[in-house]
Amino acid sequence: MGAQETIMQVTKFKWGLFALLVTLMVGLGVGQATTAQAAAYQTVTSKTITKTAYHKKSKKGALYNQTHTRKVVNLSAHPNTTWYATKQATLKHANSKGIYLYVANKSGSIKGWVWHGYLKKGTAPLSLKYAKGAVAMDAQTGKVIWSKAGNTARPIASVSKIMTLYLTLQKVESGKGSWNDVVNTSSKGLIAMGNSAACGGFKFKSGHKYTVKDLYYAAYLDSSNNAAIALGKWVAGSNGAFIRKMNAQAKAWGLKHASFVSASGLENSDLAAFGYRYGSANANKVSPIDVAKIARHLITDYPRVVTDGQIGSKYVDGQLLYNYNNLLKGRKYYQASLKVDGLKTGYTPLAGYCFVGTGQKTGKHRLITVVLHDENEFTETRSLMNYAYKSSSMNA
Template structure:
């Protein structure tokens, strides 16, 4: 290597060092580069996810199992919201406090044994104040016992694909084997906020219970200080450190920032707000106008109709980097040689969106109506009608 080349490399290194431009080796992952560009994230693990698509925008140690502390209560609230929508539980239902619920340590609203409180108020205490006694009272009301309800929590986690999560209680208090991951917490957070009503609780900054005698202040300071924040849940124990699942919506895009294992409460809020800032600055939701999409007729062989009507997805949206919209193209592909019978809702093609030459997203096209196979009675009737017309 000549002195001139060596001097050039040295000069380049000095220039990059002075002006803060990273010199990257091959194989450095994109999320690591992004993390360097937005500054330090003081958390052992984290995930930044776009809620509607589940697309992960940034992550670090996202599948490392850690104690989740009170962000466990996201699953309690999810199961409650599902039962409320099913109509098996109602907000005005009154719940009686058991000795077990009364015995919970940590943060609580000091429920007395035998005291009754509505589901509405218990949910508020759980979402806003992270009250352990309120969460257990709800768990017992839904499952009969906390242990039985925890089985339901684990079953729902399995259904959602939370493969690295095992719950041992409904509160998040440290317990052997009570573990989750940043990715799994993001998954259940995304599922919870599909229920819009939960945001009426998780976004409360201050409120009260018992006719104003018990004050509530949200443990998630971002709902007051971060633009667009509408939840979701904090968690703090000796084993877990400080954790947070923060949700925020701006310009039609909802992001979920999950941080676990921060040393202090201040650090978890810094971690989450830094991730959210990066996401809102760098990404946007693109929703193409499907009504403008040209779909060719789809012929059907050997059917009682020669073509099938099509049904497009009701909503199509995708997360893209800001500035990429001009580089998106689409292509429609249909099934060639489609044979009757065709069932209503059967996939008959797809729309493919490309960002430059890379596939960005695919959405199926469905048959809007059923097409039966040609048979003798149908052919005979058609011939008869033609003859007498």
């Protein structure tokens, strides 16, 4: 082999080795610009389409920018979001083509391109993550718009007081009692309950006289347990007689999933210490649908509860009564369009956070919602209300 041939072979080998290294670098992604070019999706065709609602079809899929070089968000992170498509495009990647939709959420804060197969036409179905039981009911017709475990009876804590309020108002409005009637609050058990850090709220002070109206506001706004029990004794003559009256009223309304052992919603495990244990069961248990039916009777028969339910706070006997409904105007979870004006909160460790809400959106029937054992009772109530109002049957 001549010297020149040797030099040529060595040179050829070097160039071949260089070419191999370049190929390997590109394959490994070292060549940044080339990789971006290879990874990018190319638009073949694109058009504007009529705005159409979609929701996620499965756990798969994500939104990207049009070239797919940047992920916007995984669809699984927004399981209850309705996406609105306004553009359609055929995108090409390597040797494959696909139809993609340009979508955005309702507010327009999240938007991007997604393969059409990851979506399904229509608004997203509601899925309350935390509530163990829930219902949305048309207060005018009694129609159930949506429910989750709607006929399963659960502990309802102070939501029980809507039945106590109903029977109190029934006695007043029938003329058998008066707002100005003085209620016997001398019970040592009820005085101790008022002073209890865990079960109290409104204090029955020695020598003070409290009227039906005083205790009505204490039980309604501040969810006072001793006030509710004292009202029950005023209505029926004794705690036991009142609880029997609660159950009789539930039966008269045809409620099949409702049983009461307490005028306040406290469980017997707490009431025993104050001498107010009643019955063999530990707690009031009512299904979401039956709670909504009680609320419907209360609102329909005694509409003043809607006006009273909007009171944020009130002083009675120098004590501040605070309404814990955080969907009211000025509160953390207020949404103006929902016009929430009631109704009742509740909590015990056994029952969890419970809430009966009501409001009447402009142009719609009045709505009643119930969420039981819900860690996010106000946000999920708001979601439930917004969902229910989309039903055509709610139109006034």
